[in-house]
Amino acid sequence: MRTFRHGQWPILAACGFLIATGCGAPGEGDGSESVNEAAVASTNGLSSINGLSSINGLSSINGLSSINGLSSINGLSPTKGLMTTTGGRMTVSYLVRCALTADQHITKKDQNGNSYTYTGELGFAPEWESGACDTACQEYVSACMMAHVNTTGQHVPLWLVSDKPGIGFGLDKTKYPHQEGSFYGNIFVSPPKAFYCDGKDFAIGVVAGRIGSNQVGAPYVNNWTWNGSTCKSPNGWQNCTPADNPYSGSGFKACSSFNHIVTVWRN
Numbered sequence: 001m002r003t004f005r006h007g008q009w010p011i012l013a014a015c016g017f018l019i020a021t022g023c024g025a026p027g028e029g030d031g032s033e034s035v036n037e038a039a040v041a042s043t044n045g046l047s048s049i050n051g052l053s054s055i056n057g058l059s060s061i062n063g064l065s066s067i068n069g070l071s072s073i074n075g076l077s078p079t080k081g082l083m084t085t086t087g088g089r090m091t092v093s094y095l096v097r098c099a100l101t102a103d104q105h106i107t108k109k110d111q112n113g114n115s116y117t118y119t120g121e122l123g124f125a126p127e128w129e130s131g132a133c134d135t136a137c138q139e140y141v142s143a144c145m146m147a148h149v150n151t152t153g154q155h156v157p158l159w160l161v162s163d164k165p166g167i168g169f170g171l172d173k174t175k176y177p178h179q180e181g182s183f184y185g186n187i188f189v190s191p192p193k194a195f196y197c198d199g200k201d202f203a204i205g206v207v208a209g210r211i212g213s214n215q216v217g218a219p220y221v222n223n224w225t226w227n228g229s230t231c232k233s234p235n236g237w238q239n240c241t242p243a244d245n246p247y248s249g250s251g252f253k254a255c256s257s258f259n260h261i262v263t264v265w266r267n
Contacts, residue, residue, distance in 0.1 A: 041176070042122065042160055044210070046094050047153035049145060049187065049219050050087035057192035062088070066138055066188050069130035070096065071106045078109040083116075093118050098144035099125040099137075101166075123166050138188040139260035140164055146183040146194055147262045151217050152209030159265040161243075161251040169247035176265040178204045181211040182231050182240060182251065183220065184258040194220040197231040197239055197255060205266060223256065231255065231263075 051062035058064055063081025068074040082088035089110070096106060100120020106129065107117045120126070124144050125137040133141065140162070147160060159176035161169045179199035186193045202212040209215060222229050224239045231240040231252055240255035242248040251263030 041157060041172070042097075042148065043155050043157050044148045044150045045153055045155040046090065046145070046148045047151060047209075048087065048217065049094075049149065050085065050091040051082050052091075052187055052192060052194075052219055054191055056190050057186075058188045059190055064095075066128075066133040068132065070099070070128050071130055075128075076106070076108055079111050083108055084111045089116060092116075094145055094148055095141065097121045098141050098148070099123075099128045099133075101126050104129050122160070124162075124164055133188075135186070136260055138186050139184070139258055140262075142185050142187040142194070143183045143260060143262035145187065146185070146196065146220050147264050149219060150207070150209035151215045154207070154209050156207050156210065157267060160262055161247075161265070162260075162262045163243060163251075163253045164260070169243050169250040171250055171265065173265075176267050177201075178266050179251075180264045180266045182255060182261050182263040184255045184261045185220070186258075187219070192219075195223050195256070195258075196220045197222055197224050198229045199231060199263065199265075202230070207266060210266070211264075 049058070051064070052058055061081065063077030063083060065075050070076050076092065077083065082092050092108070096118035097120060101123035102119065102121055104126060105117055105119040107115060109115050122144060124140040125133055127133070128137055128141070143162070144160070147158065150156060159172060161167065161171065163169070178201035181196050181199040181202050183196045185195045196211060198211060206212040224230070232242070240252040240261065243251050243253050252261045253259065255261055
């Protein structure tokens with residue numbers, strides 16, 4: 001039996017992956033705050049969310065259940081759905097990365113008995129390792145998963161901010177100066193709800209496969225086009241609710257009916 005370890009991500013060689021707790025200069029509430037508040041640097045490269053159907057979302061038909069913990073057989077099946085294909089296992093690697101913390105991991109087998117170990121990193125839903133993933137958990141993981149999509153598969157470093165405890169709204173504007181956009185929704189429900197809005201810098205430093213690059217095949221849509229595509233429209237109307245001061249320039253705490261948002265900064 002072969003064992004494949006996912007604790008060292010295969011994209012490390014492309015651009016590096018780290019958890020950052022900050023080293024920036026303090027700001028004055030304009031989004032350039034000190035990053036002594038926790039925030040995370042990550043690397044995208046998920047070309048598609050395998051098993052995400054416009055009809056079913058990430059439901060149990062893909063061998064994934066939000067009712068049971070990821071580590072259980074009923075939470076992530078070894079014999080059907082995501083664990084049975086290369087693309088599905090890539091999706092699992094990002095699910096675990098988004099949901100669990102660096103000291104958590106799960107080991108799963110595919111339909112042929114090969115064993116794979118996936119280690120967490122970002123910690124948006126650590127409770128999902130052994131327990132249920134409720135609505136808040138689903139929305140945080142959904143936003144994180146969408147934030148990691150690059151439809152070309154290119155690996156690009158990103159800075160993620162959120163009101164999720166342990167993540168926070170601190171920035172590192174030296175390395176990640178451009179607010180790309182915000183992601184929100186719930187890709188677990190049927191039909192899935194997958195949305196984004198453009199950040200104020202979405203057209204600056206455009207990256208292939210990301211927001212601003214005329215993506216093809218992205219799993220999310222911008223539902224603010226009737227009032228400008230940006231999270232904060234040019235006429236000053238707030239399509240999304242900014243984070244509380246002093247982080248109002250960093251990211252957003254609510255968009256539409258969703259209260260679990262991930263905002264991405266890029267370099």
